[in-house]
Amino acid sequence: MKVKKEIIDPSTEEKIKNAARKVFTQKGYAGTKTRDIAEEAGINLALLNYYFRSKEKLFDIIMLESFQEFMRSMISVFNDEKTSLEKKIESMVSNYIDLLIKQPDIPLFILSELRNNPNEIVKKMSLDNNLMKSFFMKQIQQAIKEEKISDISPVHFFMNMMSLTVFPFVASPMLKNLGDLQQKDFDKLMQERKKLIPKWIKATMKVK
Amino acid sequence: MKVKKEIIDPSTEEKIKNAARKVFTQKGYAGTKTRDIAEEAGINLALLNYYFRSKEKLFDIIMLESFQEFMRSMISVFNDEKTSLEKKIESMVSNYIDLLIKQPDIPLFILSELRNNPNEIVKKMSLDNNLMKSFFMKQIQQAIKEEKISDISPVHFFMNMMSLTVFPFVASPMLKNLGDLQQKDFDKLMQERKKLIPKWIKATMKVK
DNA sequence: CATATATTTAAACAAATGATTAAATATATT
DNA sequence: AATATATTTAATCATTTGTTTAAATATATG
Numbered sequence: 001m002k003v004k005k006e007i008i009d010p011s012t013e014e015k016i017k018n019a020a021r022k023v024f025t026q027k028g029y030a031g032t033k034t035r036d037i038a039e040e041a042g043i044n045l046a047l048l049n050y051y052f053r054s055k056e057k058l059f060d061i062i063m064l065e066s067f068q069e070f071m072r073s074m075i076s077v078f079n080d081e082k083t084s085l086e087k088k089i090e091s092m093v094s095n096y097i098d099l100l101i102k103q104p105d106i107p108l109f110i111l112s113e114l115r116n117n118p119n120e121i122v123k124k125m126s127l128d129n130n131l132m133k134s135f136f137m138k139q140i141q142q143a144i145k146e147e148k149i150s151d152i153s154p155v156h157f158f159m160n161m162m163s164l165t166v167f168p169f170v171a172s173p174m175l176k177n178l179g180d181l182q183q184k185d186f187d188k189l190m191q192e193r194k195k196l197i198p199k200w201i202k203a204t205m206k207v208k
Numbered sequence: 209m210k211v212k213k214e215i216i217d218p219s220t221e222e223k224i225k226n227a228a229r230k231v232f233t234q235k236g237y238a239g240t241k242t243r244d245i246a247e248e249a250g251i252n253l254a255l256l257n258y259y260f261r262s263k264e265k266l267f268d269i270i271m272l273e274s275f276q277e278f279m280r281s282m283i284s285v286f287n288d289e290k291t292s293l294e295k296k297i298e299s300m301v302s303n304y305i306d307l308l309i310k311q312p313d314i315p316l317f318i319l320s321e322l323r324n325n326p327n328e329i330v331k332k333m334s335l336d337n338n339l340m341k342s343f344f345m346k347q348i349q350q351a352i353k354e355e356k357i358s359d360i361s362p363v364h365f366f367m368n369m370m371s372l373t374v375f376p377f378v379a380s381p382m383l384k385n386l387g388d389l390q391q392k393d394f395d396k397l398m399q400e401r402k403k404l405i406p407k408w409i410k411a412t413m414k415v416k
Numbered sequence: 417c418a419t420a421t422a423t424t425t426a427a428a429c430a431a432a433t434g435a436t437t438a439a440a441t442a443t444a445t446t
Numbered sequence: 447a448a449t450a451t452a453t454t455t456a457a458t459c460a461t462t463t464g465t466t467t468a469a470a471t472a473t474a475t476g
Contacts, residue, residue: 012453027324031238034434044455049435105323112320114381115313116235126385155387155397156404162383163375168367170378173322175370177334179363189363196364200412207407220423242464252425257465423472433462442453 013051015041021062025109029059063113064121066106073099075129078136085139090198093165097194100169101187108170131158149205160204164197221259223249229270233317237267271321272329274314281307283337286344293347298406301373305402308377309395316378339366357413368412372405 019041023032034055038045052058073095077088100107114122131137140154149157168175168190176186227249231240242263246253260266281303285296308315322330339345348362357365376383376398384394 028236028238028320030236031324033432035432045434046436046456047454050453053435055434108320108323111379111382112236112316112323115316115320116239122382122385126388130388131386132388152404153397153400155383155389156401158387159376159383159397160372160408162379163371164368167371167375167378170375171319171370174319174330175363175367177330178339179366180338180340181363189361189367192361193364196360196415199415200368203411203415204408207404207411241462243462253464254426254466255424258423261465263464417476419474419476421472421474423470425468425470427467427469429464429466431463431465434460436459437457438455439457440453440455442451444449444451446447446449 012043012047015043016048016051016058017062020058021066024059024062025066025105028109028112032059060121063110067110067121067125069099069103070106070110071125071129075134078131078134081135085136085143086198086202088136088139089161089201092161093197093201094194096165097190100166101190104169104172107166111170143205150208157201157205161197161201164193164200168193220251220255223251224256224259224266225270228266229274232267232270233274233313236317236320240267268329271318275318275329275333277307277311278314278318279333279337283342286339286342289343293344293351294406294410296344296347297369297409300369301405301409302402304373305398308374309398312377312380315374319378351413358416365409365413369405369409372401372408376401 016037019037020032023036023040027036032055034048035045037058038048048055048058052061074092077083077092077095080088083091137154137158140149140157143149144151144154168186172186175181176183181189224245227245228240231244231248235244240263242256243253245266246256256263256266260269282300285291285300285303288296291299345362345366348357348365351357352359352362376394380394383389384391389397
């Protein structure tokens with residue numbers, strides 16, 4: 001084992017990461033075999049350990065990246081001091097649905113892995129970006145003060161926004177079955193929700 | 209291996225099932241080792257196979273029961289022809305939140321296992337209880353016709369109800385971190401939602 | 417009580433799985 | 447070109463893991 005390579009072949013390393021992202025996301029950490037990743041990447045099994053030392057270290061990298069991607073849309077929007085509360089909700093929902101149509105199984109991957117592991121990554125990310133102290137939360141508190149929206153814990157509104165946006169993707173296998181929907185029908189509903197969810201959120205915010 | 213026992217000891221069998229339910233729900237199928245279950249149940253490893261033949265068969269039993277429990281609240285409420293649409297929403301949400309406070313990790317268990325397996329159980333259950341043909345859906349369609357609620361696919365309303373109710377539990381590890389909440393705070397919010405969600409749903413139903 | 421049947425146990429097996437090794441090949445450096 | 451370094455490969459290892467076996471113990475039945 002060399003400590004470090006002076007020159008890396010990005011192609012092989014990337015092939016492994018891409019394969020790992022795909023397989024881990026589909027099957028979870030425990031359900032993924034290193035041989036699955038090697039096969040998916042079209043590389044020799046030993047290369048996985050050569051480039052990433054262990055299954056766990058590779059997983060940590062993939063999880064960190066997935067989590068960052070999942071949070072990125074939110075964070076940039078939340079801390080923008082120029083946009084109104086309404087605009088924030090609109091762009092958050094729209095950004096998320098676009099992301100989720102492209103990568104529908106990121107949330108379930110993150111949430112199901114989080115279940116077991118009080119993951120370091122999440123703790124770190126949460127500290128770095130304390131939601132409760134974001135400009136978004138200040139705007140909600142201000143709107144409550146001005147009696148523009150109802151006096152309910154702002155966390156409810158955040159939960160509602162995430163729930164309405166993310167849950168349909170998390171539950172899509174069940175919802176498709178229960179609702180008798182094809183993928184095409186499902187995607188159409190999700191597109192509709194881009195415009196509907198902001199309206200719904202605003203309506204709920206006025207409920208006493 | 210005997211084909212069938214004439215007399216079974218319900219105590220041992222139940223111990224295994226209870227342990228299996230706990231471990232499978234926490235760690236998922238792939239993450240669960242038969243030895244984990246045996247240890248949790250306080251029984252000899254071989255008894256698992258003696259009573260249930262294999263890990264997979266035991267899992268199928270647990271999954272079926274969990275799924276049935278998850279659907280039961282919904283189905284009985286949905287097909288009741290005596291209650292109004294409003295009352296249905298209220299009792300559904302309230303039933304679900306009570307269930308989820310007691311068993312918070314059932315939904316994530318079901319959804320994460322469903323991700324891989326286009327499970328037979330779900331297909332069967334869905335056929336038996338076609339949501340789209342339930343009395344609940346007829347009531348929504350009727351309300352749309354009478355212009356009491358907005359003309360949007362009824363599936364949206366169903367999604368919204370499930371999202372607002374179930375998602376906070378599925379995402380609780382993340383929400384607790386992001387929202388800086390203790391378990392106590394979280395439970396309090398969920399109790400508040402029992403009354404809030406029905407109001408929110410009704411508000412969204414009038415959004416054009 | 418004697419015998420059959422059911423349950424439990426410790427030990428072992430076979431396959432799967434994460435990781436390593438040493439040799440072979442490719443690539444860079446002088 | 448010669449040498450050093452990096453990458454790739456096939457084979458192997460050590461553990462883990464689901465399952466089975468055969469013997470021991472408990473329980474029921476006649």
